[in-house]
Amino acid sequence: MQSDSERLIELVNLAADGQATPPQQDELQALVDQSAEARQLEASTRELVARLDHVESVDPPAELRPNVMRRVRSGTAVRHIHTLTRRRRFALAWAAAAALVLLVLLVDRPRRLDDHGATMAPAAEWPAVASLKSGKHTLVIRQKGNLYRLEPAISGSYPVVTTLIWDPKAAVLVAISAGPEASSSVHKAEFTLHGAEDRASVTIRRLGGAPFEIRVEVTGTEVLRTRVPVN
Amino acid sequence: MRTSWTGTAWSAACEASATPFEPLVARYERPVFNAILRLAGNADEARDICQEVFVKVFENLRSYDPSRKFFSWMYRVAINETINHMKSRRRWEPLSDTLEYGHANPEQEMQASERHGEIQRALLAIDLKYRLAVIVRHFLQLSYSEAALVLDLPEKTVKSRLFTARQMLREILEPRNHAIR
Numbered sequence: 009m010q011s012d013s014e015r016l017i018e019l020v021n022l023a024a025d026g027q028a029t030p031p032q033q034d035e036l037q038a039l040v041d042q043s044a045e046a047r048q049l050e051a052s053t054r055e056l057v058a059r060l061d062h063v064e065s066v067d068p069p070a071e072l073r074p075n076v077m078r079r080v081r082s083g084t085a086v087r088h089i090h091t092l093t094r095r096r097r098f099a100l101a102w103a104a105a106a107a108l109v110l111l112v113l114l115v116d117r118p119r120r121l122d123d124h125g126a127t128m129a130p131a132a133e134w135p136a137v138a139s140l141k142s143g144k145h146t147l148v149i150r151q152k153g154n155l156y157r158l159e160p161a162i163s164g165s166y167p168v169v170t171t172l173i174w175d176p177k178a179a180v181l182v183a184i185s186a187g188p189e190a191s192s193s194v195h196k197a198e199f200t201l202h203g204a205e206d207r208a209s210v211t212i213r214r215l216g217g218a219p220f221e222i223r224v225e226v227t228g229t230e231v232l233r234t235r236v237p238v239n
Numbered sequence: 240m241r242t243s244w245t246g247t248a249w250s251a252a253c254e255a256s257a258t259p260f261e262p263l264v265a266r267y268e269r270p271v272f273n274a275i276l277r278l279a280g281n282a283d284e285a286r287d288i289c290q291e292v293f294v295k296v297f298e299n300l301r302s303y304d305p306s307r308k309f310f311s312w313m314y315r316v317a318i319n320e321t322i323n324h325m326k327s328r329r330r331w332e333p334l335s336d337t338l339e340y341g342h343a344n345p346e347q348e349m350q351a352s353e354r355h356g357e358i359q360r361a362l363l364a365i366d367l368k369y370r371l372a373v374i375v376r377h378f379l380q381l382s383y384s385e386a387a388l389v390l391d392l393p394e395k396t397v398k399s400r401l402f403t404a405r406q407m408l409r410e411i412l413e414p415r416n417h418a419i420r
Contacts, residue, residue, distance in 0.1 A: 017402055017406065018398075018402060021398075021401070021402045021405060025376075025383075027383065052409055052413060053405060053409070056405055056408060056409055056412070057377075057405070059358060060358065060373065060377040060408075061377055063358055063377070063378070065269060065270075065273045065378075066272070066273055066276060066282075067269070068268045068269055068272035068273075068286075068289065069272075069282075069286045071286075072268055072272065072286060072289060072290060073261070073264050073265060073268055075290050076264050076268075076290055076293040076294060076297075077260070077261055077264065079290070079294050080260055080293070080294060080297045135287045135288075135291065135324070136281075136283050136284050136287050137327065139281050139283055139284060148283055
């Protein structure tokens, strides 16, 4: 059994949504005529519903549709393989295996600082698993398997020296994309950002099964720290 | 006008070639992206989740039941994908007191209007099940019955959650005027 206030709330909301039947509208009108409290509730609910209905929608990112279609088309291409002849499937399988071996060789070879070609393209599509904010600084973390791409956005008096630090027993540097002033060691990557538009990213690979920490320092001062969980 | 994609022939056409799928992405990318953005509160995450949703929809066209409205199936995929993503995000615990997750600060697009920023902050402050009711009703602009389809809940429950959500939002947005509970 509804209480009077529950009934009033229901009627007010139905009316605000334009869903009240004529008898419900009459019932609400009677309540509103009798009570200042009901009038206030009706007015504020109508105002809220109008505000919610008029929140502007945001344009989806321009790259969204092309990215979807590219992934979808590559998916249909894979399905088409099933319709190929056995001989062509065999040839394609050999080509795929060769490509895989090549990829493994590329990923595992010793890296130079600017050696990020093997991971940059797919990393841009990795899902963001965390978007962390500390003051004016943010760190977006993307993940694919045991690979993590760290994308800091740092504010301050440019140029700012930014350092990403991790436990070398827990993770290893795979790639750094941060311009010619970048440097790295077993446990950190350091680079200089020259403006708000300047972007850098660091890709690391988790080594074990234990959680580990990532720290961000700006000109030697820690601004952000997070723990990377294990899936 | 909402198009009801009911043809299995169309699904089959998409399986053969992705081209027929593009108009569908064009039609739904705005509402799906906005719903995810309001739900998750972060534009980068919304973009990534939205992309996954469309790929998942494409990959699962074969399992789509044509007796159901296409939009309800698609929005349901979007909501489930977003909720799963948000659950995985919770595992990332900030260690610093000053840290905030992105969703605590609505994106620049949403801050274009302070009033809209206020609404987004209030939305993110209420429980997920109530937030969902508001999003399907106001941002996907669904009727009670359509919202019930998408959320897979009885219409009565959807209404109850929506009305409670509005009470919560009123209390957040107008803390002086919430005498009636």
